[in-house]
Amino acid sequence: MEVFKFEVTSELAGDRIDKFITSQQEDWSRTQVQQWIKDKRVKVNGNVVKSNYKVSDLDQVEVSVPEPEVLEVEAENIPLDIVFEDEDVIVVNKPRGMVVHPAPGHYSGTLVNALMYHCKDLSGINGVIRPGIVHRIDKDTSGLLMVAKNDQAHESLVSQLKAKTTKRVYQAIVHGVISHQTGTIDAPIGRDKKERQSMTVTNENSREAVTHFTVLDRFTNYTYVQCELETGRTHQIRVHMKYIGYPLAGDPKYGPKKTLDIDGQALHAAVLGFEHPKTKEWVEFEAPLPTEMEKLLEHLRIIG
Incomplete structure (x- = not known):
């Protein structure tokens, strides 16, 4: 207790x-x-x-x-898109719709269930529910995640995240047309007092949050942007883009109801870079946009 x-x-x-x-x-x-x-x-x-x-x-x-209940997380034969793997780290391209780790309502079909089937040696720092998990991306966000296969690698990757030395670049489609080419959003994020399951920009019980963005393409009512995280708060890009008036297309929590035809926010973790825990060499990976986002961009380019 x-x-x-x-x-x-x-x-x-x-x-x-x-x-x-x-x-x-x-x-x-x-x-x-x-x-x-x-x-x-x-x-x-x-x-x-x-x-x-x-x-x-x-x-x-x-x-x-009270002490948490011990839950048995079962290995499941779920296909994984593995971008890189060695004895210390796995980099996975997570599909849209997949939850990262078991939680109430999602005890199976998660990335952790798939990882446990794929390899038996995941770090134990986060316990049985989140073995190897160093950072998370939302269920409906696709893209790159790094997973630690031993405790030494886990500690190294977490320390890099805290020191803000990792590279995490996302691509997103947002509502509205952003006129300037680049920008930085420096606004603290905390739990929304009115809506428990949401985050918001606030000075109360909040943590520093910084997002850098670059416009990749503009359309009549939407903008295709690249966002690089300096910090990694819950829903950070989704909250920050809403805060400056350009919420993500398809976002059921922070975006408008009238939006593009996509199930969940149009957000993809495209680039992931970090210092390898053992070799100390810089490694960097890219994952192409998922089909759903590619089709949306094609549609927007046609209609303008």
Whole structure:
């Protein structure tokens, strides 16, 4: 069991206890927190509270998180597009629609299930649910991911991500016509207080987020862009492009309902570069646009 402690700030005073707690830890769901409250695992100023309790300024909140259930993740014979592999690292071109690792509602058919069938030696740092997984891309985002096959490689790749020395370049189709050729979006991202499952640009409980973009092509109502990540926050490109007024085409969470005919955001992780954990040589990989995005671009070039 692990105990987490939080202090309520004046901005969040008046929030329900479950809403306050989920605003502090982005990996905790409202349903999960409500169950902990029922199990008397949540205390405020030393006293057990009910889910309708509203927090006050300077309240001391304590959450006793139970040990996670051990889930058996099964290896599954799912085809993988492996761009590179050696004894330390695998680079995979993930298809649109595939979830990276098991989670509630997605215990099978994930990239991890496929990786476990393909190779038995994945790093164990993230445990049974996310073996080898160093970073993630969303279910409906296609493209390149690096996976660690041992703990030494895992630690090296994670440290490179933290030091911002990896290269991660994405291609996207966005609503609107961007007039300038290049730009940098430097805006912190945190959990949306009003919509638990969404991220937003905010100065509250946020983390630094920087995206550099370049226009590749323009159409009547859309722009084809390249985005390079300096940081790697949840939904970063999707949130940042919405923030500057150019949401991704097809994005069900951050984009308009009237959009291009694509199931999920038009976003592809096209380039991935990093220092090899063992040889220390720079390695860089590219993955072509998926068929769905190529067809969209062809359509846009025809209609202008």
